[in-house]
Amino acid sequence: MTLDETAIERLVQEARDGDAWAFGLLFDHYHLPVYRYIASRVHRPSDAEDLTQLVFVKALEALPRYESRGIPFGGWLFRLARNAVIDHVRTRHDHVDLDSAVGQAGREAGPDEVTVTRLELDEVAEALAALTDEQRDAIALRFFAGLSAREAAEVMGKQEGTIRGLQFRAIAALRRKLGIDLPEAADDDVVGHAGRRTP
Amino acid sequence: MDNEMIDLMAGDARLRQRLEVYAETRLTPDLATSSRIRARVLAVAHRQADLARADAALTVVTAATERAAMPSRRRRARWRRPLVALLAASLGVGAVAGSAFAARPAGSLYGARLWLETLTLPNDPSQRALAELDRLQHRLIEAAEAVRTGDTAGAAAALAAYEAIMEQASSAAIAAQDDVAAAVLQTGVGRNVKMLQALILALPDEATDAIQQAVQRAIDRSDRAIERIERGQQGPNSGPNGTPGGTTAKPTKTPTEEPTPKPTKKPGDTGGPPGAVPGAGGQPEPPTEQGKPVKSPKPQHGPN
Numbered sequence: 001m002t003l004d005e006t007a008i009e010r011l012v013q014e015a016r017d018g019d020a021w022a023f024g025l026l027f028d029h030y031h032l033p034v035y036r037y038i039a040s041r042v043h044r045p046s047d048a049e050d051l052t053q054l055v056f057v058k059a060l061e062a063l064p065r066y067e068s069r070g071i072p073f074g075g076w077l078f079r080l081a082r083n084a085v086i087d088h089v090r091t092r093h094d095h096v097d098l099d100s101a102v103g104q105a106g107r108e109a110g111p112d113e114v115t116v117t118r119l120e121l122d123e124v125a126e127a128l129a130a131l132t133d134e135q136r137d138a139i140a141l142r143f144f145a146g147l148s149a150r151e152a153a154e155v156m157g158k159q160e161g162t163i164r165g166l167q168f169r170a171i172a173a174l175r176r177k178l179g180i181d182l183p184e185a186a187d188d189d190v191v192g193h194a195g196r197r198t199p
Numbered sequence: 200m201d202n203e204m205i206d207l208m209a210g211d212a213r214l215r216q217r218l219e220v221y222a223e224t225r226l227t228p229d230l231a232t233s234s235r236i237r238a239r240v241l242a243v244a245h246r247q248a249d250l251a252r253a254d255a256a257l258t259v260v261t262a263a264t265e266r267a268a269m270p271s272r273r274r275r276a277r278w279r280r281p282l283v284a285l286l287a288a289s290l291g292v293g294a295v296a297g298s299a300f301a302a303r304p305a306g307s308l309y310g311a312r313l314w315l316e317t318l319t320l321p322n323d324p325s326q327r328a329l330a331e332l333d334r335l336q337h338r339l340i341e342a343a344e345a346v347r348t349g350d351t352a353g354a355a356a357a358l359a360a361y362e363a364i365m366e367q368a369s370s371a372a373i374a375a376q377d378d379v380a381a382a383v384l385q386t387g388v389g390r391n392v393k394m395l396q397a398l399i400l401a402l403p404d405e406a407t408d409a410i411q412q413a414v415q416r417a418i419d420r421s422d423r424a425i426e427r428i429e430r431g432q433q434g435p436n437s438g439p440n441g442t443p444g445g446t447t448a449k450p451t452k453t454p455t456e457e458p459t460p461k462p463t464k465k466p467g468d469t470g471g472p473p474g475a476v477p478g479a480g481g482q483p484e485p486p487t488e489q490g491k492p493v494k495s496p497k498p499q500h501g502p503n
Binding site for chain 1: 211213214217218220221222224225226227228232233235236237239240241243244245247248251
């Protein structure tokens with residue numbers, strides 16, 4: 001479902017006024033990126049499910065206190081998600097390291113994976129697990145959740161330039177780990193893009 | 200992936216494709232998962248909305264009846280005030296001689312005080328229901344205070360008074376066939392049940408069996424009163440002109456409607472507090488259909 005900022009703000013207002021239907025639409029709009037972000041940061045799909053639910057319930061409870069103040073609803077929601085992930089990792093000592101990545105890779109293959117080389121997916125999981133926490137967070141927010149650099153910066157509480165640096169280094173590390181070589185021209189292109197400011 | 204990110208990864212189609220495939224296969228919830236999360240989250244959303252609506256309704260009713268009560272109270276005051284003053288004066292002798300003690304539960308003037316309270320009850324059914332709720336609340340406070348100070352006789356007297364007031368109030372609400380009065384009483388008495396359940400759990404170990412039984416009796420009486428009021432509303436002659444009442448303005452059911460285990464003092468009691476969210480790990484579960492108010496139809500969207 002596609003909703004513009006105005007529609008989202010209206011739905012947020014209605015949800016704040018106790019309209020469960022409006023909150024349902026917000027859920028429909030955000031649940032996939034939120035789930036993807038969380039799933040990329042925790043081991044088990046069951047944890048991702050529980051945490052996604054927790055994030056939306058927390059959002060529901062905190063909604064009366066939510067004030068836009070320049071932070072869009074999506075950014076606020078992802079901040080809740082990030083805090084939930086941090087709490088989860090802290091309390092359960094749940095680290096996305098190589099072992100866990102292998103553990104996740106060892107799960108039962110779904111029907112979608114039949115046509116995809118499972119080994120390749122495991123390699124990606126391991127490459128992601130090898131990133132630093134911040135690099136992984138930046139990639140998860142930017143790539144898996146689809147946030148802009150500015151939104152990701154707000155969620156992570158960092159400068160936009162810092163996020164660009166993190167994602168640039170993360171992409172470089174992923175390339176190395178996955179053995180993907182870039183032609184020189186393309187490599188220059190990536191450096192150029194990563195270093196520039198968005199208009 | 201936004202344009203900026205695509206731009207960033209320009210010339211690296213292989214990496215982009217591998218990450219996209221990874222996200223699709225490993226990070227995307229299946230339909231069943233999405234539906235499960237949605238159902239649970241929206242169950243909480245609906246429950247919150249229902250609670251907010253019920254609270255708002257009660258606030259409106261309370262404010263409206265209080266506003267309406269003002270002039271009639273002034274009218275009644277013309278003849279009631281001297282009468283109450285006379286009665287108060289007649290009780291003044293006892294008051295001077297330490298009536299504060301005598302008017303406490305189980306004191307010699309406690310009965311007189313309760314009777315005096317009835318003199319100021321409004322005639323309007325919904326206002327009366329609110330006033331009776333106030334009286335019930337006072338009795339519970341008195342009972343709790345008596346329990347706290349170990350005054351067994353006082354607690355028993357306050358709880359007995361609670362039962363008597365409950366009987367009068369529910370009978371009056373049923374006789375008046377007033378939906379608002381019934382709703383006010385049902386909601387308020389439902390809260391009282393929670394208070395009583397908390398009280399029974401907080402009873403000190405040395406509390407006598409008589410106190411425990413008295414509190415339990417008050418809970419039972421409250422439950423029965425709620426049922427009576429509900430039956431009274433649903434009765435064939437409960438609505439105006441003989442039409443069934445409560446069909447359009449059926450009040451939100453009180454928490455006591457859900458089967459809640461009677462609290463006991465035994466250690467290891469598994470009976471949770473009323474209204475506790477069931478479900479493993481504190482995760483909210485969809486509410487039962489029982490007791491759910493009728494909701495205005497709105498389209499429900501499936502995931503995605």
